[in-house]
């Protein structure tokens with residue numbers, strides 16, 4: 088995990104667990120290039136601008152992405168914010184990296200006239216870009232995640248627009264790509280920006296129940312495990328608490344209060360065949376009424 092006050096050397100240390108020295112040095116070089124390009128620019132928070140691309144690269148390093156994605160992360164706002172042309176990046180860092188940066192910039196440039204149009208058009212462009220190089224989307228998702236983490240100092244209107252877009256477009260894309268932790272964080276951040284009071288209410292209520300829930304989840308998990316073993320059924324049991332956004336959506340769609348939503352936790356059992364799936368369902372029903 089790369090912290091807010093991270094340096095490129097801390098990142099380099101993390102990278103040494105999976106990249107060779109030559110590649111790490113290329114990432115370093117992209118960092119210094121971006122640092123110079125953004126010289127004098129600040130984030131709304133008052134931090135130097137370069138802290139943002141560095142944090143984006145950090146998110147991608149946690150996902151163990153390749154050195155070109157990390158270089159593109161470092162450079163992702165250079166075309167857009169400093170006027171350095173794509174050609175110059177290609178000369179310095181090669182065609183691949185320049186293409187990635189260009190792809191991310193193009194996604195960023197999409198301006199929305201209406202919400203309906205925004206969704207359709209954005210999805211289309213996203214898909215097009217994705218077909219060309221999926222790494223463009225990954226850099227963009229990491230960019231969005233860091234912007235959501237640092238949304239606080241933005242003006243209200245902008246915060247709402249970014250949060251809405253995050254919930255409507257980016258969280259679902261993360262979900263489709265199987266990046267569940269990024270999806271969940273985007274949803275929780277988006278939800279608390281859009282509905283701060285509701286988020287506070289729900290997270291307080293969840294917090295209150297959390298202690299007892301952990302025990303309940305463990306207890307149920309144990310019983311399920313026992314039952315599967317007793318019947319000789321192979322299955323991996325995962326128990327989890329639901330997140331703010333999914334609890335809230337359920338309250339909204341089913342018009343229920345927090346206390347009426349019984350399933351603040353959920354279980355998932357993964358097995359090998361369809362046949363075993365039905366057998367396991369039977370075993371679960373022998374324990375709990377459907």
Ligand code: MN
Pocket residue numbers: 139163164230
């Ligand atoms: Mn950015």
